Amino acid sequence: MNNKQISKEEKKLLNKVFWRSFLIYGSYNPMRASGIGFLYAIMPFINKYYIKEDERIKAMQRNAEYYNITSAISTFPMGIIASMEKENSATGKFDSYSINAIKASLMGPLSGxxxxxxxxxxxxxxxxxxxxxxxxxxxxxxxxxxxxxxxxAIAARYYGTFLGYGLGEKYIKEAYEKGIISTLTKAAGILGITMVGAMIYTTIGLQTGLKFNLSGMEYNLQDILDQVLKGILPLSATMICFFFVRKKVSASKIMLGIIVVGAALSLIGLL
Structure with missing residues (x-):
């Protein structure tokens, strides 16, 4: 879809998304990265198309989830998600899970x-x-x-907003008409989970330096764990944190716990 096919009202909303996108990292945090900034950027669409307060709240919660991408191309997924939210507000048959699945699946490839x-x-x-x-x-x-x-960089940010919106509206409608949105959602979810797994392994440098002797042979516990599963310690730490997140424990308490446990394990030689 080119700009001529986008209504004047939609252009105004997309221009607001573009300008707001410059503040995407203004509220960066370890839990959601720039998720709050993403939500702020597409709020014009949420406020416009969600009339009922409960639906608007769900949309805000959905779009405040984790988001981390190169700033210059951050608006391309914004445009796509804006078109999906518009479609979701217009029909009760839309799978809202696909919105976050698409966003998560785009972060890794586009950031690369x-x-x-x-x-x-x-x-x-x-x-x-x-x-x-x-x-x-x-x-x-x-x-x-x-x-x-x-x-x-600014040109990519500007045109990416309109390109993402045009592509999103065009292909999402076609996907629903042809009945392939469920397959697309599943594939995007798998790609998103794969990206998160790779991010855990590459960004969380958690290893143990524990060594022990057995029958005159020295063994390194980290080597044994690597043979079982590469990155098992970062994965375990992430899953433990995720467990506490699901239990509604605040991010500050989780980070404080990480510091305390990390210091204690270092003192006894496990890390």
């Missing part, structure tokens, strides 16, 4: 592209040009760096 292009490549090139001029005493150095990086 966004981080590689904007952070790993484009920012480095822009910085190289800017530093070269700055070393010569030119004021153009920092100015060019900011312009060379931010112009394409």
């Amino acid at each position: 592209i966004g981080d590689s292009f904007f952070w790993g490549t484009f920012r480095v090139i822009a910085a190289g040009i800017g530093i070269g001029l700055a070393e010569q005493g030119s004021i153009l150095g920092p100015l060019l760096f900011l312009l060379l990086y931010n112009i394409p």
Whole structure:
């Protein structure tokens, strides 16, 4: 769907989403990452299309869940989710679980592209040009760096909003008409869970340094655990935290518990 097929009212809402997206990391936290910022960005759509208060609350709770993605392309999923929320508000047959499933499945692949292009490549090139001029005493150095990086990043953010909305509205309707939305939701859920599992393994550096002797042989407990399942300790720690989250324990208490338990295990040599 191109911009001509989007109504003037929808364009106004999408422009609000675009401007609000600049504050996506204003409330970043370990539990939801930029989930609150995501919710704030698409609130114009939620307020517009959800008339009943209970439905609006459910939509807000749904969109405040964990969200972490390269900022320059963060608006593409916003556009898709905005179109899904609009569709959900219009029909009682919409599977609301698919909204979070789609969002979770997009974070990993899009972050890989966004981080590689904007952070790993484009920012480095822009910085190289800017530093070269700055070393010569030119004021153009920092100015060019900011312009060379931010112009394409902001353009991607702006057009990504409309592109995501257009694609979402077009293909979601087709998926429902053809009866494939359930398959799409299941596939997105599997991809999202896979992404979370990979994130746990790569970001939580939990290992044990415990060694013991048995029949004259020294064994490293971490090596044994790795043979059972790679990343079993990070996974176990995550599941324990998830258990307490389900029990409505506050994030601050969980983090305090992690600090206390981690310190205690380090003192006795288990970590």
